[in-house]
Amino acid sequence: MKRVPVIVFGVGGVGQALLRQIVNGRLATAVRNQIQFDVVAAADRKSLAWEPEGLSDAQLLGIIEAKQMGLPANPESGRQTRISGERPSNRDILDFAPAAELENVIVVDVTAQAGMEPIIDRALQLGYGVVLANKKALAGPWETAQNYFNHPRIRHESTVGGGQPVIATLRTLLDTNDPIYRIEGQLSGTLGFICGQLDQGVSFSQAVAQAKTNGFTEPDPREDLGGQDVIRKVMILGRMAGWPLEAADIVVESLYPAAMAALSVAEFMRETAVLDEPMRQRVEAAAAEGDVLRYVAELEAGRGTVGLKAIPANSPLANLKYISFRSGRYHDEPLLIGGKGAGVEMTAAGVLGDMIDLVREGQF
Amino acid sequence: MKRVPVIVFGVGGVGQALLRQIVNGRLATAVRNQIQFDVVAAADRKSLAWEPEGLSDAQLLGIIEAKQMGLPANPESGRQTRISGERPSNRDILDFAPAAELENVIVVDVTAQAGMEPIIDRALQLGYGVVLANKKALAGPWETAQNYFNHPRIRHESTVGGGQPVIATLRTLLDTNDPIYRIEGQLSGTLGFICGQLDQGVSFSQAVAQAKTNGFTEPDPREDLGGQDVIRKVMILGRMAGWPLEAADIVVESLYPAAMAALSVAEFMRETAVLDEPMRQRVEAAAAEGDVLRYVAELEAGRGTVGLKAIPANSPLANLKYISFRSGRYHDEPLLIGGKGAGVEMTAAGVLGDMIDLVREGQF
Numbered sequence: 021m022k023r024v025p026v027i028v029f030g031v032g033g034v035g036q037a038l039l040r041q042i043v044n045g046r047l048a049t050a051v052r053n054q055i056q057f058d059v060v061a062a063a064d065r066k067s068l069a070w071e072p073e074g075l076s077d078a079q080l081l082g083i084i085e086a087k088q089m090g091l092p093a094n095p096e097s098g099r100q101t102r103i104s105g106e107r108p109s110n111r112d113i114l115d116f117a118p119a120a121e122l123e124n125v126i127v128v129d130v131t132a133q134a135g136m137e138p139i140i141d142r143a144l145q146l147g148y149g150v151v152l153a154n155k156k157a158l159a160g161p162w163e164t165a166q167n168y169f170n171h172p173r174i175r176h177e178s179t180v181g182g183g184q185p186v187i188a189t190l191r192t193l194l195d196t197n198d199p200i201y202r203i204e205g206q207l208s209g210t211l212g213f214i215c216g217q218l219d220q221g222v223s224f225s226q227a228v229a230q231a232k233t234n235g236f237t238e239p240d241p242r243e244d245l246g247g248q249d250v251i252r253k254v255m256i257l258g259r260m261a262g263w264p265l266e267a268a269d270i271v272v273e274s275l276y277p278a279a280m281a282a283l284s285v286a287e288f289m290r291e292t293a294v295l296d297e298p299m300r301q302r303v304e305a306a307a308a309e310g311d312v313l314r315y316v317a318e319l320e321a322g323r324g325t326v327g328l329k330a331i332p333a334n335s336p337l338a339n340l341k342y343i344s345f346r347s348g349r350y351h352d353e354p355l356l357i358g359g360k361g362a363g364v365e366m367t368a369a370g371v372l373g374d375m376i377d378l379v380r381e382g383q384f
Numbered sequence: 385m386k387r388v389p390v391i392v393f394g395v396g397g398v399g400q401a402l403l404r405q406i407v408n409g410r411l412a413t414a415v416r417n418q419i420q421f422d423v424v425a426a427a428d429r430k431s432l433a434w435e436p437e438g439l440s441d442a443q444l445l446g447i448i449e450a451k452q453m454g455l456p457a458n459p460e461s462g463r464q465t466r467i468s469g470e471r472p473s474n475r476d477i478l479d480f481a482p483a484a485e486l487e488n489v490i491v492v493d494v495t496a497q498a499g500m501e502p503i504i505d506r507a508l509q510l511g512y513g514v515v516l517a518n519k520k521a522l523a524g525p526w527e528t529a530q531n532y533f534n535h536p537r538i539r540h541e542s543t544v545g546g547g548q549p550v551i552a553t554l555r556t557l558l559d560t561n562d563p564i565y566r567i568e569g570q571l572s573g574t575l576g577f578i579c580g581q582l583d584q585g586v587s588f589s590q591a592v593a594q595a596k597t598n599g600f601t602e603p604d605p606r607e608d609l610g611g612q613d614v615i616r617k618v619m620i621l622g623r624m625a626g627w628p629l630e631a632a633d634i635v636v637e638s639l640y641p642a643a644m645a646a647l648s649v650a651e652f653m654r655e656t657a658v659l660d661e662p663m664r665q666r667v668e669a670a671a672a673e674g675d676v677l678r679y680v681a682e683l684e685a686g687r688g689t690v691g692l693k694a695i696p697a698n699s700p701l702a703n704l705k706y707i708s709f710r711s712g713r714y715h716d717e718p719l720l721i722g723g724k725g726a727g728v729e730m731t732a733a734g735v736l737g738d739m740i741d742l743v744r745e746g747q748f
């Protein structure tokens with residue numbers, strides 16, 4: 021049995037699901053994979069739970085409960101060692117592990133924060149494994165991000181496709197020397213939902229409001245509607261495929277005009293109604309041709325486009341969230357991964373799979 | 385750089401593609417994966433090429449060329465040590481490796497032969513890694529086959545889905561403790577082709593003849609039409625999912641009547657015309673309901689069916705070769721892998737991916 025200390029940054033939806041999966045899967049992971057994951061630290065922005073021997077299952081479930089009640093991650097009720105005073109810096113959290121004589125640590129980033137690069141760099145310097153669900157470091161400027169691609173101690177399955185085996189598939193194609201010619205897909209569950217609503221005659225503003233109410237969007241829906249999240253995913257896939265992309269290489273269609281960028285979220289939500297009529301006309305024009313609108317990402321030879329596209333309503337791809345690869349071997353029909361590519365459980369499972377993979381490959 | 389000796393059983397279409405991929409990808413595999421695969425032996429039924437230092441690229445290409453001219457795999461022109469007299473037994477081929485002081489050998493079975501179990505057992509006993517594209521040992525009686533599932537030194541991506549990441553995906557779901565409820569798919573490229581022809585009004589006998597002419601079928605097309613190959617794939621997936629299936633647990637619909645089993649291949653091909661009219665009626669009955677016929681495998685709770693099924697013509701699954709999994713997490717929408725799941729290049733790439741995976745995981 022291999023005991024593996026784990027430091028988790030981020031105890032939001034994905035982080036909580038991950039802690040729950042670690043607890044619920046503890047016996048199965050021990051039997052099947054001969055691994056025991058000891059969560060030695062779980063940190064959100066404001067607080068830290070820390071126990072060099074590994075937080076107990078009761079403590080981990082207590083953290084989830086506390087978070088779900090909107091409390092910080094270090095409930096008084098837990099028995100974990102509290103850090104006195106202020107929450108230590110991320111860097112200090114990392115450096116506790118060697119001080120506690122922990123080795124072969126895996127650091128998990130399930131935050132949505134920018135600026136985690138120094139933490140990743142420090143973790144790699146310490147010889148740790150790194151699992152990222154957070155896309156921002158991988159989608160940052162190439163000069164920094166290039167260090168994170170093909171690194172033997174970094175895994176990031178959950179950055180694209182929400183835990184479906186998209187990254188693993190692309191890695192296998194590349195490992196077996198299959199050149200990638202074209203990557204295509206519907207990479208946003210949120211925009212997929214909105215497009216589906218438009219098909220059914222729902223107005224754009226109502227569809228956006230519904231997506232926000234259902235919790236499918238970021239707190240500010242413009243982060244989804246502007247395509248920024250899709251661009252990050254496209255850049256990660258394209259960079260893996262060998263193209264040193266920058267954000268400027270991707271042409272993006274935003275679903276709201278630049279003039280609306282300065283509004284508050286509440287103002288924006290009220291103003292979206294002005295977009296209903298032009299969108300209705302586009303949907304109807306597509307329908308007249310037997311098409312539906314989908315928010316599609318297409319990448320080829322290091323240049324890409326992200327935006328609404330008319331697709332025949334009866335094509336298999338109109339009604340499927342998917343990512344597809346055309347390659348040397350898959351040149352006439354692409355290789356396709358489809359299914360529900362969203363949800364915190366899948367994303368957390370992708371992170372757990374990466375953790376097992378790192379241990380199995382003995383890479384750290 | 386890790387040098388890994390490889391013994392290849394089978395130099396048919398997949399074996400030749402594998403040798404070509406090893407040669408063509410040698411530099412890339414060295415740079416990307418720090419691995420050099422030394423093919424120390426390549427054997428077909430009648431002959432053997434053998435070189436303890438690894439056959440040279442020229443020799444490997446010579447073997448492919450010789451096979452394509454219909455000659456045995458050990459061309460006179462090669463510099464490899466010839467085994468004098470008769471081709472040695474598979475067991476003796478395996479045992480040469482320790483005699484030559486080779487360690488960490490990978491044994492590849494890309495034959496279609498039954499009865500390879502003793503060779504797999506011996507390879508495991510010697511501490512070798514085993515990569516199977518041949519389904520027969522994994523789909524044999526459970527009492528024997530159970531030893532081959534979840535074995536840390538066996539890989540078999542290419543047994544289902546022709547090199548698409550089907551096995552890897554299922555493994556990740558199981559590793560992350562996601563129980564499998566249902567497996568479904570169109571698992572035969574050959575029958576997928578024939579169903580597509582039927583859609584277009586081609587008669588059954590013409591569709592079968594065309595599939596045979598194109599090289600999509602086994603030499604005896606009844607091996608495809610009887611569903612045996614699909615059953616093997618279903619059993620492999622189901623056994624991975626945790627059900628100790630036997631062939632009798634799968635209800636299969638053969639596309640030819642039992643009375644035609646005794647005919648010679650030539651007689652069978654002539655007689656298929658008698659099946660045209662009943663099949664035409666089924667296709668038309670389905671079309672009247674807006675459906676198309678597809679040869680679908682369905683497996684749930686350890687029992688399965690394999691046969692023709694009417695599917696709405698406008699559903700995404702009617703026009704896509706796919707395998708899907710419903711699981712604890714993918715319960716409302718299944719996880720789906722699709723694309724061209726056939727062809728010797730993909731199958732060989734799946735084998736090469738498995739070889740890299742074994743080395744990466746240090747499992748042998």
